[in-house]
Amino acid sequence: xxxxxLTFSRGGILALVLVxxxxxxxxxxxxxxxxxxxxxxxLGVIYVAGSLINIDLNEIVTSRISDFSTDGGSxxxxxxxQAINYFMSNPLFGIGAFNFxxxxxxxxxxxxxxxxxxxxxxxxxxxxxFLFYLxxxxxxxxxxxxxxxHKEKPFIVLTLFAFLIQMMSLSLMINEAFFSFLALTLKYxxxxxxxxxxxxxxxxxx
Numbered sequence: 001x002x003x004x005x006l007t008f009s010r011g012g013i014l015a016l017v018l019v020x021x022x023x024x025x026x027x028x029x030x031x032x033x034x035x036x037x038x039x040x041x042x043l044g045v046i047y048v049a050g051s052l053i054n055i056d057l058n059e060i061v062t063s064r065i066s067d068f069s070t071d072g073g074s075x076x077x078x079x080x081x082q083a084i085n086y087f088m089s090n091p092l093f094g095i096g097a098f099n100f101x102x103x104x105x106x107x108x109x110x111x112x113x114x115x116x117x118x119x120x121x122x123x124x125x126x127x128x129x130f131l132f133y134l135x136x137x138x139x140x141x142x143x144x145x146x147x148x149x150h151k152e153k154p155f156i157v158l159t160l161f162a163f164l165i166q167m168m169s170l171s172l173m174i175n176e177a178f179f180s181f182l183a184l185t186l187k188y189x190x191x192x193x194x195x196x197x198x199x200x201x202x203x204x205x206x
Contacts, residue, residue, distance in 0.1 A: 118167060
C-alpha cells in the first residue's frame with residue numbers, strides 16, 4: 001500500500017480503491033465504520049505529511065490522471081502492442097520465459113518489461129503456458145472459497161483481488177510480495193483443510 005501510494009502508481013491506487021469498495025460492500029456495519037475511519041485517517045496523515053514537506057499532492061494526482069491520455073499509460077500501450085506482435089509470431093509456445101525484455105532491447109536498444117503480467121505470460125509461454133497460469137489462479141480462487149477462507153480470512157481474498165488488478169499494469173511474475181502472499185495463503189489453506197478433515201471425522205464418529 002505504501003509503495004503504491006508513494007510512487008503514485010495509477011494501477012496500484014486503482015487496485016487499493018477497488019479493494020476498499022469491495023470490502024465496504026462485504027463487511028458488516030461496524031467494520032464499514034472502522035474501514036471508513038481508517039481510510040480517512042490515512043488520507044489525513046498523507047495530506048499533513050505532504051503539507052509539511054511542501055508537496056502539492058492534488059497537483060501530482062491530477063497530473064497523473066490527465067497524463068494517462070497523452071503518455072500512453074506511461075508507454076505501456078506501445079509495449080503491449082509490441083508484445084502482441086511477438087505473440088502472433090509464436091502463439092503456441094511463446095518466445096520463451098523472460099525473453100520479452102531481450103527481444104525488445106534488440107529492436108529498440110532499451111530493456112523494458114511488458115508491464116502486464118497476463119500479457120507477459122501469454123507472449124513468453126504462449127497459449128499453452130497462459131492456460132496453465134490461468135488454471136493456477138482459478139484453482140487458487142476455488143480453493144479459497146472451498147475452504148471458506150473468504151469468510152474466515154476475507155483479507156486473503158481481497159489481497160488476491162488487488163494483485164489480480166495490479167497484474168493488468170505491472171509485471172508480477174517474479175515479485176517478492178506476491179510470493180509472500182502465496183506462501184501465507186497456502187499455509188492458511190493447509191490449516192483450514194486440516195480443520196475441515198478433523199470436523200468431518202468428529203461428525204462421522206458422533
